[in-house]
Amino acid sequence: MATLSCPLPRPATDRILLAHGGGGRLTNQLIESVFLPAFSNAALESRHDGAMLSADGARLAMTTDTYVVDPLVFPGGTIGDLAVNGTVNDLAMCGARPLALSAGFLLEEGLSIETLRTIVAAMREAARVAKVPIVTGDTKVVDKGKGDGLFLNTTGIGVVVAPHPVGPESVRPGDAVLVSGDLGAHGIAILSVRSGLEFEGEVKSDTAPVWPAVEALLEAGIDVHCLRDLTRGGLSSALNEIATVARLRITVEEALIPVSDVVRGACELLGLDPLYVANEGRFVAFVPERDAGRTLEILRSHTVSAGAVRAGIVYENPAGIVTLRSRVGGNRVLDMLSGEQLPRIC
Amino acid sequence: MKFLEEYRDYGAVRQMAQAIRRCTTRPWTLMEVCGGQTHTIVKTGLQDLMPEEITLVHGPGCPVCVTPLEMIDRAVAIAQRSEVILCSFGDMLRVPGSTQSLFDAKAVGADVRIVYSPLDALQLARSNPQREVVFFAVGFETTAPANAMAVWKAARKGIPNFSMLVSHVLVPPAMEAILSSPDCRVQAFLAAGHVCMVMGFEEYLPISRKYRVPIVVTGFEPLDLLEGVQMVVAQLESGRADVENQYARAVRRSGNRPAQERIAEVFEVTRRAWRGIGEIPSSGLRLREAYRRFDAESRFAVEIRHVEESNECIAGLVLQGLRKPYECPAFGTRCTPDTPLGAPMVSSEGACAAYFHFGRRKEDGNPIVPSATAGH
Amino acid sequence: MCLAVPGKIVTIVQEEHLGLRRGKVDFGGIRKEVCLDYTPEARVGDYVLVHVGFALSVVDEQEAQRVFEALRQLDQLDELSENGT
Numbered sequence: 001m002a003t004l005s006c007p008l009p010r011p012a013t014d015r016i017l018l019a020h021g022g023g024g025r026l027t028n029q030l031i032e033s034v035f036l037p038a039f040s041n042a043a044l045e046s047r048h049d050g051a052m053l054s055a056d057g058a059r060l061a062m063t064t065d066t067y068v069v070d071p072l073v074f075p076g077g078t079i080g081d082l083a084v085n086g087t088v089n090d091l092a093m094c095g096a097r098p099l100a101l102s103a104g105f106l107l108e109e110g111l112s113i114e115t116l117r118t119i120v121a122a123m124r125e126a127a128r129v130a131k132v133p134i135v136t137g138d139t140k141v142v143d144k145g146k147g148d149g150l151f152l153n154t155t156g157i158g159v160v161v162a163p164h165p166v167g168p169e170s171v172r173p174g175d176a177v178l179v180s181g182d183l184g185a186h187g188i189a190i191l192s193v194r195s196g197l198e199f200e201g202e203v204k205s206d207t208a209p210v211w212p213a214v215e216a217l218l219e220a221g222i223d224v225h226c227l228r229d230l231t232r233g234g235l236s237s238a239l240n241e242i243a244t245v246a247r248l249r250i251t252v253e254e255a256l257i258p259v260s261d262v263v264r265g266a267c268e269l270l271g272l273d274p275l276y277v278a279n280e281g282r283f284v285a286f287v288p289e290r291d292a293g294r295t296l297e298i299l300r301s302h303t304v305s306a307g308a309v310r311a312g313i314v315y316e317n318p319a320g321i322v323t324l325r326s327r328v329g330g331n332r333v334l335d336m337l338s339g340e341q342l343p344r345i346c
Numbered sequence: 347m348k349f350l351e352e353y354r355d356y357g358a359v360r361q362m363a364q365a366i367r368r369c370t371t372r373p374w375t376l377m378e379v380c381g382g383q384t385h386t387i388v389k390t391g392l393q394d395l396m397p398e399e400i401t402l403v404h405g406p407g408c409p410v411c412v413t414p415l416e417m418i419d420r421a422v423a424i425a426q427r428s429e430v431i432l433c434s435f436g437d438m439l440r441v442p443g444s445t446q447s448l449f450d451a452k453a454v455g456a457d458v459r460i461v462y463s464p465l466d467a468l469q470l471a472r473s474n475p476q477r478e479v480v481f482f483a484v485g486f487e488t489t490a491p492a493n494a495m496a497v498w499k500a501a502r503k504g505i506p507n508f509s510m511l512v513s514h515v516l517v518p519p520a521m522e523a524i525l526s527s528p529d530c531r532v533q534a535f536l537a538a539g540h541v542c543m544v545m546g547f548e549e550y551l552p553i554s555r556k557y558r559v560p561i562v563v564t565g566f567e568p569l570d571l572l573e574g575v576q577m578v579v580a581q582l583e584s585g586r587a588d589v590e591n592q593y594a595r596a597v598r599r600s601g602n603r604p605a606q607e608r609i610a611e612v613f614e615v616t617r618r619a620w621r622g623i624g625e626i627p628s629s630g631l632r633l634r635e636a637y638r639r640f641d642a643e644s645r646f647a648v649e650i651r652h653v654e655e656s657n658e659c660i661a662g663l664v665l666q667g668l669r670k671p672y673e674c675p676a677f678g679t680r681c682t683p684d685t686p687l688g689a690p691m692v693s694s695e696g697a698c699a700a701y702f703h704f705g706r707r708k709e710d711g712n713p714i715v716p717s718a719t720a721g722h
Numbered sequence: 723m724c725l726a727v728p729g730k731i732v733t734i735v736q737e738e739h740l741g742l743r744r745g746k747v748d749f750g751g752i753r754k755e756v757c758l759d760y761t762p763e764a765r766v767g768d769y770v771l772v773h774v775g776f777a778l779s780v781v782d783e784q785e786a787q788r789v790f791e792a793l794r795q796l797d798q799l800d801e802l803s804e805n806g807t
Contacts, residue, residue: 017453201752265750328359328568330391332704342436346724347750349728382724463775492776540726543779595786596779605760
């Protein structure tokens with residue numbers, strides 16, 4: 001075989017790239033090549049949103065997340081809302097009722113205290129709505145130029161209420177794939193105020209706590225197999241991660257996936273695919289087919305999941321991939337993002 | 347969204363697919379020129395709806411893919427200068443040059459920013475008079491009016507700290523280069539609808555006549571592409587070779603005159619190197635003498651190593667439609683979107699990336715994409 | 723090159739200096755400012771195709787319908803042939 005003389009170069013893999021934070025393939029590679037080998041243990045390896053722990057018979061879930069967003073305040077919320085809701089939601093995805101949160105603040109020298117107050121007030125309100133206390137915290141300040149204003153870490157502990165493990169390992173062929181509402185609002189809300197790409201339009205972040213909807217499912221005795229909140233990388237990343245760990249195939253129907261008109265308009269304008277755009281108050285649920293109808297009823301009776309729909313189904317083969325049937329009836333693989341999704345003009 | 351979503355209607359698309367099936371009696375090989383058309387075809391799985399006799403090959407209409415290595419190296423070198431803010435469309439950011447991409451350069455501190463429009467870059471220049479703002483102007487004729495206007499405005503409004511790194515390419519010379527190749531198997535073209543929206547389609551008449559190929563100006567939505575295929579096949583089946591316009595809601599025969607005038611005022615035709623294909627005479631644009639002071643290539647003297655582009659690089663064969671991406675020995679193994687060997691694997695509508703992302707991975711050409719109801 | 727999106731012109735502003743035309747264009751609820759210099763014939767209410775912040779063509783609404791009329795006729799022909807045999 002002749003050697004390929006394509007003059008092309010590998011990208012620098014000895015440095016962290018922005019794309020490593022994108023939630024897609026590069027993020028996963030980083031986790032697999034740096035973090036997992038160093039910290040290996042069963043709880044971590046399940047690669048789920050939270051870690052399941054047991055202490056003297058009590059089943060607990062623990063999760064942590066660091067929030068980095070520019071701008072700090074955007075239509076529909078602030079970094080504070082994301083930090084509270086995001087961690088509460090990660091616990092909910094484990095079938096756990098949130099018990100308490102911690103909050104670690106990394107502040108950049110020069111950040112306006114007024115802005116900090118706004119964010120803290122938002123956190124207080126979000127915590128009140130989610131019914132979770134912020135019980136401990138920490139504050140550090142870094143030199144100007146090193147911080148993006150503010151980085152926020154929240155760690156959450158919850159009490160596991162779900163009777164059986166909720167995670168990719170519990171997904172079975174034949175399971176119904178349900179999406180809790182319309183996609184892409186958060187990512188587009190952020191873009192609408194990011195310089196260079198601004199546009200006007202009523203797009204607000206969908207940040208919200210989803211525990212009430214999940215709790216209702218568990219209380220109704222629904223056999224919830226898996227839950228995953230849709231954050232960076234959108235629906236596509238979440239489904240790919242689950243398909244990989246569960247070693248099954250997930251298929252979705254494009255025509256069934258809800259996207260609001262404004263989000264669609266913004267995606268068309270910027271050349272983005274809504275299936276890869278970030279969300280903050282949306283999740284995907286895997287339940288046995290026989291429970292799908294009731295699950296949708298229950299979800300639709302809660303504001304945060306009022307737009308819940310059936311989006312797809314789980315098959316056995318080929319394992320580990322996600323496929324999509326397009327609106328016009330053709331098929332394709334819904335691949336994991338390589339890095340951040342960038343606006344395109346081509 | 348009006349004038350967009352109707353052309354994705356399931357029923358209409360199915361009907362058009364049926365119309366194609368009804369008039370197809372023999373195998374035909376068609377090329378769609380534009381990367382955006384490739385993107386739609388692969389993203390919606392449109393090939394699944396067409397009869398087996400129709401083979402679609404993907405042309406070099408991906409300006410990102412055909413931008414020469416040296417131009418990317420130049421952009422990176424310019425971006426690395428501390429006084430420079432390098433602005434670019436998102437498409438170009440991940441394409442590797444001979445050692446790194448603009449994204450890599452950004453990771454180590456270069457001020458590289460994504461903009462939606464060249465006017466955004468101009469605005470940045472106005473608000474940052476102490477910095478040099480350079481816009482990386484890559485594109486086909488569709489983007490030339492916008493880039494021309496940015497330079498025209500910079501001249502009229504006196505914005506000296508703005509300049510443009512120009513890598514514009516033209517479609518008709520590329521089509522001719524493909525048609526004049528002895529290996530050419532393409533029997534008809536779906537011409538790039540938005541390029542023709544600007545330039546009109548008169549320049550395709552002599553090409554159609556000389557090579558006896560049907561050329562149908564086609565849009566970008568599933569219904570447009572299928573209608574374009576239907577019109578091409580109708581011509582082929584009846585032995586005709588004409589230029590027709592499927593995308594008449596957007597394209598007029600003479601195109602957009604004010605845009606053409608502004609392009610002609612600011613740019614002139616020049617020869618250009620196409621990555622993977624080689625140099626094609628009169629196939630690019632560069633700034634005219636009167637506007638040369640806004641040319642980033644002249645303004646910033648940067649050291650560029652000349653890197654030989656091998657004629658054997660299969661990216662070129664893919665771009666000319668002579669090979670499918672999965673026919674490349676490295677496809678999907680050594681060459682993936684994370685570890686690309688060539689630009690068609692990095693660009694969002696490069697044929698290799700499209701095939702990789704949307705699942706056409708097997709060497710035998712069969713998709714690994716099972717239909718929604720299969721695969722238990 | 724490719725991504726040109728159809729939107730409806732909501733307002734038009736004529737700049738004094740340099741006499742350039744700009745407008746607010748609505749794309750399914752999202753509004754963006756667009757340069758209208760290349761579509762001097764465009765009016766408020768018209769749909770234009772926008773690429774990188776520039777309107778490059780006014781949508782011909784009649785032409786836009788043509789394919790659907792053709793498909794409707796095909797449909798009727800199909801029905802006729804089904805019923806007629």
